[in-house]
Amino acid sequence: MSESSVIQVSNLKKVYGKTVAVDNVSFEVKKGEIFGFLGPNGAGKTTTIRMLTGVILPDEGEAKILGIDIKEDPISVKKIMGVVPEVCNVYVDLSSWDNMILTGKIYGVKRKEREEKAEELLKKFGLWERKDEKTRKFSKGMKQRLILAMSLIHEPKILFLDEPTSGLDVQSTRMIRKIIEELRLKGKTIFLTTHNIEEANLLCDRIAIINKGKIVAIDSPEKLKSTFKRMQSVEVAFDRIPEDIRWLHSIPYVNECKKLGDKFRVYTKDPDSLIKELVNFAEKNNLKFISLNTLGPSLEDVFVALTEKVEAKYHE
Amino acid sequence: MSKLHTKRTFLYTLKASLVITEKNARIYYLKAPVIIFGILFPVFFFLAFALGKKVIPFILVPGLVAMTLFFTSSSVGPLITPWERNAKTYERLLASPVSLSSILLGDMLAGVIFGVIISSIPLTIGILFFNAKFFHPLFLAGNIVLSSLCFSSLGVLLASPAAEAPSQVMMLSSLVRFPLIFISGIFIPLDKLPFWGKVIAFISPLTYTVDAMKYSLYDLKSYPAFINILALLFFSFVFFSIALKMHRKNLIKVL
Ligand SMILES: Nc1ncnc2c1ncn2[C@@H]1O[C@H](COP(=O)(O)OP(=O)(O)OP(=O)(O)O)[C@@H](O)[C@H]1O
Ligand SMILES: [Mg+2]
Numbered sequence: 001m002s003e004s005s006v007i008q009v010s011n012l013k014k015v016y017g018k019t020v021a022v023d024n025v026s027f028e029v030k031k032g033e034i035f036g037f038l039g040p041n042g043a044g045k046t047t048t049i050r051m052l053t054g055v056i057l058p059d060e061g062e063a064k065i066l067g068i069d070i071k072e073d074p075i076s077v078k079k080i081m082g083v084v085p086e087v088c089n090v091y092v093d094l095s096s097w098d099n100m101i102l103t104g105k106i107y108g109v110k111r112k113e114r115e116e117k118a119e120e121l122l123k124k125f126g127l128w129e130r131k132d133e134k135t136r137k138f139s140k141g142m143k144q145r146l147i148l149a150m151s152l153i154h155e156p157k158i159l160f161l162d163e164p165t166s167g168l169d170v171q172s173t174r175m176i177r178k179i180i181e182e183l184r185l186k187g188k189t190i191f192l193t194t195h196n197i198e199e200a201n202l203l204c205d206r207i208a209i210i211n212k213g214k215i216v217a218i219d220s221p222e223k224l225k226s227t228f229k230r231m232q233s234v235e236v237a238f239d240r241i242p243e244d245i246r247w248l249h250s251i252p253y254v255n256e257c258k259k260l261g262d263k264f265r266v267y268t269k270d271p272d273s274l275i276k277e278l279v280n281f282a283e284k285n286n287l288k289f290i291s292l293n294t295l296g297p298s299l300e301d302v303f304v305a306l307t308e309k310v311e312a313k314y315h316e
Numbered sequence: 317m318s319k320l321h322t323k324r325t326f327l328y329t330l331k332a333s334l335v336i337t338e339k340n341a342r343i344y345y346l347k348a349p350v351i352i353f354g355i356l357f358p359v360f361f362f363l364a365f366a367l368g369k370k371v372i373p374f375i376l377v378p379g380l381v382a383m384t385l386f387f388t389s390s391s392v393g394p395l396i397t398p399w400e401r402n403a404k405t406y407e408r409l410l411a412s413p414v415s416l417s418s419i420l421l422g423d424m425l426a427g428v429i430f431g432v433i434i435s436s437i438p439l440t441i442g443i444l445f446f447n448a449k450f451f452h453p454l455f456l457a458g459n460i461v462l463s464s465l466c467f468s469s470l471g472v473l474l475a476s477p478a479a480e481a482p483s484q485v486m487m488l489s490s491l492v493r494f495p496l497i498f499i500s501g502i503f504i505p506l507d508k509l510p511f512w513g514k515v516i517a518f519i520s521p522l523t524y525t526v527d528a529m530k531y532s533l534y535d536l537k538s539y540p541a542f543i544n545i546l547a548l549l550f551f552s553f554v555f556f557s558i559a560l561k562m563h564r565k566n567l568i569k570v571l
Contacts, residue, residue: 016568050407050571053411054410054411055407055410055411055571056567056568056571074413074415075328075413075414075415076413078411078412078413079413083408083411083412084408085407085408085411087404087407088404088405088407088408089403089404089405090405091339091343091403091405092403093342093343094342094343098342102335102339103412105335105338106332106335106336106409106412106413106414107412107413108328108331108332108413147408160411
């Protein structure tokens with residue numbers, strides 16, 4: 001266990017009836033990292049976050065936050081973290097100001113500090129103008145921003161965000177992502193879950209891919225992609241759709257070929273040879289190139305490959 | 317070191333509970349179910365029962381004060397947890413540095429304060445118009461506080477089932493609360509109850525509140541004062557401990 005790790009999880013397990021929601025999960029998160037938990041629905045992301053934030057107790061294993069076991073001293077641990085659960089809301093009977101102040105009190109922030117911090121955060125999140133209005137009529141995006149602001153009132157060192165941008169419009173999503181990045185620059189450690197691959201790709205320093213309660217891979221987005229060389233692809237569009245595309249499949253180093261609108265995406269581990277073949281093909285059939293791109297494996301490809309691999313194992 | 321630590325923890329728990337109490341007071345006192353089940357119901361109920369009968373002050377006033385205490389104190393608790401679950405504010409509360417026992421203590425205190433404030437209305441009416449007197453003021457104060465403690469603990473206990481909607485919990489809690497007022501010596505004196513009625517009266521905390529109220533406001537006496545106090549303390553403790561267990565057990569079912 002290294003000095004700089006802020007979250008240490010070993011063999012964490014949670015069972016609901018017959019469902020093993022989280023199955024022997026271990027990982028570490030380092031200081032200042034944005035660590036993403038990526039997985040399909042029901043993978044166990046929320047259950048893991050709930051155990052790390054002291055909402056539920058694990059059946060087995062342990063979780064340490066800054067060296068403190070969450071089971072042994074939940075109150076101290078909870079004081080240093082900010083939490084935005086997957087499904088949550090503000091108190092709609094209170095104004096955004098009162099929501100902020102109440103949260104500050106709950107986290108034991110002193111009066112002067114909580115008032116200053118509330119003002120600063122509400123301004124930053126674009127909610128200051130409506131601070132005295134009851135939040136009942138706030139839009140989903142405004143509420144989500146307020147929830148994030150509330151989770152920051154006690155200056156937490158670690159932030160747990162369970163699908164912080166799901167269901168939000170582009171503007172709110174961008175604002176929240178921007179703030180997450182700013183927080184990282186300030187040295188906060190951020191643990192977030194998402195099933196949005198692009199989000200994980202954009203934000204995270206490292207990603208754990210979780211499926212059916214088990215972690216199937218942990219690495220940086222780029223490294224995850226590079227382990228899947230065979231998933232490189234070439235995207236090509238001709239001026240007209242060629243009649244016979246079966247020949248593409250017959251090229252030895254082509255793994256897969258997909259038609260996407262007026263384009264083709266061809267997966268290969270050898271893009272160079274493939275492009276040469278394509279040029280030949282175009283000449284023979286009198287086709288003009290409109291576009292030609294080589295693409296690395298997308299995180300989505302990696303994700304699908306990893307989660308399907310486990311699926312296949314399950315069905316054996 | 318450990319003593320200091322314990323002291324700090326205790327103070328911290330109390331402080332956290334008070335913040336929760338404040339939140340509850342601001343958000344839940346004015347919710348319709350609290351007003352309906354906690355205030356309007358007992359008033360109408362009592363009027364319906366008392367009308368058409370000759371008003372006997374020493375039965376009417378202690379019964380009215382006790383019943384108000386009972387309904388108001390126990391009406392806040394059943395609302396809070398189900399409401400918070402439904403409004404999706406519960407998980408954030410559970411993730412905050414406030415233990416479940418502090419949260420429930422805060423819920424209970426909200427009921428206590430509500431009960432004490434509202435029941436001062438019938439008490440004042442009794443003093444002004446029905447000859448009630450402060451025969452035993454300290455005992456009266458103790459009785460009011462202990463009774464509301466006991467009833468609001470009951471309210472917190474009634475909030476624990478993992479129901480889908482707050483209305484289901486409110487219904488259940490009414491089902492439990494209403495029968496108690498008939499067998500606790502409010503409308504029917506204890507000695508006129510059949511044997512089984514007396515047995516149930518014995519295990520109803522409201523019986524001891526009514527009894528103590530008669531003693532402190534009209535100097536009537538049946539049980540020794542310490543019995544009333546012990547009984548109310550006992551019930552408060554039992555209700556709150558079971559509530560804590562049940563809430564902990566059902567927590568995961570409702571997330
Ligand atoms: N309170 C609960 N009671 C019973 N089963 C549960 C409970 N919470 C989660 N589960 C089960 O545990 C598994 C993991 O659920 P979890 O909510 O952790 O998944 P998730 O990765 O967060 O999914 P999503 O992307 O849909 O949010 C699922 O099979 C789910 O049905
Ligand atoms: Mg989830």
